[in-house]
Amino acid sequence: MTTTNVTPILPPSPFTKTSHPQHSVDRLAFLIDRSKSINHLLETHAALLRHGFHNHSILNFKLQRSYASLGRLDYSVALFNRTHNPNVYFWTALINGHVQCGLHDNAILYYTQMLTHGVQPNCFTFSSLLKSCPLEPGKALHSQAIKFGVDSDLYVRTGLVDAYARAGDIWSAQELFNTMPEKSLVSLTTMITCYAKYGELDKALVLFNGMEDRDVVCWNVMIDGYTQHGMPNEALLLFRKMLSAKVKPNEITVLSVLSACGQLGALDSGRWIHTYMENNGIQVNVRVATALIDMYSKCGNLEDARLVFDRIDRKDVVAWNSMIVGYAIHGCSQDTLQLFNEMCRTGYRPTDVTFIGILSACSHAGLVSQGREFFSSMKDEYGIEPKIEHYGCMVNLLSRAGHLEEAYALVKNMNIEADPVLWGTLLGACTLHGNIALGEEIAEFLVSRDLANSGTYILLSNIYAAAGNWEGVARVRSLMKDGGIQKEPGCSSIEVNNKIHEFLAGDRKHPKSKEIYMMLDEINGWLKAYGYTPQTDIVLHDLEERQKEKSLEVHSEKLAIAFGLISTQPGTTIKIVKNLRVCVDCHAVTKLISKITGRKIVMRDRNRFHHFENGSCSCGDYW
Structure with a gap:
């Protein structure tokens, strides 16, 4: 190691001939431990060499460890290689340094070399090795820990629990955790992390609630x-x-x-x-x-x-992407494209997420030709292989614009398997454009390959209902019943005074249910005065006309809007979140409510945002 032209930061007094050697060692050890930068550590190392401590085992161990922690693993390895007969602590520091740098294969290699040299590992060796360790090496290390009698050590056992948990072997992690006689804060947090990561939140909460600290x-x-x-x-x-x-x-x-x-x-x-x-x-x-x-x-x-x-x-590319996607979900297509161009001019290279935002923006605005160009440029210009999300955006763009056959061909020719969301997008467009033949073909394809979900059946039912084919609707309902398939209920939420209020269709569980339904009656009066006719053709049951109207009046978003009107000051913007796509009738009604009340209503449905103001919507009735 080169040590020339380095000025020591040590004061001269501890290294005069009259200084006690142990005082000098203690002073150097203190400075090594306190070094916060590589330059400070190099200066201390230079002083150490100058005063003849180059073979001092404790100081060299501390140097080796500190170089690794400050990112100079090469210096740490060089020191180790100059150490005569390194003991387990030197080997463990070397192993831990490589683990900290994410070089786990190298750490395992040094572990095997340590064993070859006849040095027996200790609990700290295994604790270091088990950090971020994959499952198979973790199992081997588990066996080694048992062999060397350190598997019951609290830190080793916690590392083993973590290794199994990270690999998704919850059962093994749980068994090891349950046999720990003592459970530290770290081991409890490790097991809670395991449960939380894999959705076992009830089990995680039991452990969490049982923690003293x-x-x-x-x-x-x-x-x-x-x-x-x-x-x-x-x-x-x-x-x-x-x-x-x-x-x-x-x-x-x-x-x-x-x-x-x-x-x-x-x-x-x-x-x-x-x-x-x-x-x-x-x-x-x-x-x-x-x-x-x-x-x-x-x-x-x-x-x-x-x-x-x-x-x-x-700004990094993630921040640019977040703003681009934000504009896209609000249907601000021109702002999305403008920000994309600005991002490219600034020198940032688009990622797959960037193109999800761009293609979504094109889809919401019906920009078919531009969408095609962006989709092609992903691979041709930027070397980005389209993912299922990008195909979804393109299918939505093409099919909503009426290019159903092109969208269908795109799905069939994809080099990845289409998911239910993609097929649902295509089926929804068949409903929109009344293409019953293609809708039936797609639905039969999905059912025959056991790919159909509740959305598939609902969309096929929509197609039949729109064509007045109630026999087809009944057949679909029968298939759903026989298969135990439940329709996802529509749910809308609204935040008032920092509290979230949720509504299902026809909900009467809210404490202010009486006032909400009185407001709904008032809204219906306003709508009739404006000559509005309920769009009962979207009701998927063969009911009397008045029954269809009644079912439309209690959709979840209408209940949420009614609650917003009685719970907020006049002129306040009402914000609604819905789990499904807003229906045609609710969309039309919300436009009228915004005009009658002078309120701005912002609704986020499954696909996008709708900003209703003065009788119109930001989507331009294209959603």
Whole structure:
């Protein structure tokens, strides 16, 4: 190692001839441990060599470990190679350094060399090796740990639980965890992480509730578990409990909670968290800012999303993608394309996510020729192989624009297997364009290959109902009943005073149900005065006309709008989130309500955002 032209940072006094050698060792050990940069460590190393401590085992061990922790694994390995008869601690430091750098294969190789040299591993060796270890090496290390009698060590056992958990072997992880006589905070958090990652949230919660001490890490694991598995209400509830327990959130916490707010469309809660971050010193770095953009976009507030985006000093491609997708889901196609061009001019290379946003924007606006060009450029210009999401955007674009045969051909000629969402998109377009023959062909294909889901049957039923073929509707209903297939119920939610209120079609469980239905009656009076006729042809049952009208009047989004009208001040924007695509009748009714009340109504359905204002919708009735 070169040590010339390096000025030691040590004061001269500890290294004079009168200094006690142990004092010098202690001083050097202290400086090595306190080194926060590679330059400081090199200066200390130079002083060590100059004063004759180059063979001091403790100092060399500390140097080897510190070089690895500061990212200079090459220096760490060089020191190790100069060590005469390294003991288990030197070997373990070498192994741990490679694990920290993600070089797990190298770590395993050094472990085998250690055994070859007759050095017996200890519990720290196994704890290091088990970090981020794949399943098969993990099993082998488990056997080795048993052989060397360290498998019952708390840290080794926790590492083994983590190795099995990361590989998805929940049973083995659970068995090992249950046999631990002592369970530390780390081991409990490891098992909770395992359960939460694979959706066993009830089991995770039992462990979590049984913990005497909970740090921010275990709170984060539970909150993120709920968020990742589509339980955002539970995530927000747990976040509030975390604040009540006086546990200070960190960056990981807010990333999960902002995602939960985005899923729910809980704008007020998301804004509160944004303010909380600013008031409590949680830095809005590019990662957090991207989460804020995503949250504001999904909560219907593009203005604040763009403000956050514009304030990012060093945007990465993920931040650009988040804003592009945000514009796309709101149907702001020109803004999407403009931002894409700006991104490319700035020197960022598009990713597959970028093209999901671009193709979605083209789909929402019916920009067929531009969509075709972007789809072709993905592979030809940027070398990006289209994924199922990109094909989905193209099928939606082509089929909604009436190019059903082209869309069908695209699906049949794909080099990846079409999923139910893709087929559902095509079936939905068959309904829209009244192409019963193609719809039946697709449905029969899916049923024959056991690919049909509830959406398949509902869409086929829609096709028959639109054509007045009630016999066909009845046949589809019979198939669903025989197969035990349930239709996904329509659910709409609205946030009022930081609380999420959810409604199903015909719901009467809400505490203000009486007032809501009185508001619905008033709305129906307004609609009749405007000469509105309910679009009963979309009702999928052979009912009397008045019965069809009644079933339309209690759709979940209408209940949510009625609740919003009685629960907020006049002029306040009403924001609704629906789990399914908004139906034609509800879309038309919402346009009229926005005109009659002077309210802006923002609705996020399964496909996109609709901004209703003064009797018109941002989608231009193309959705």
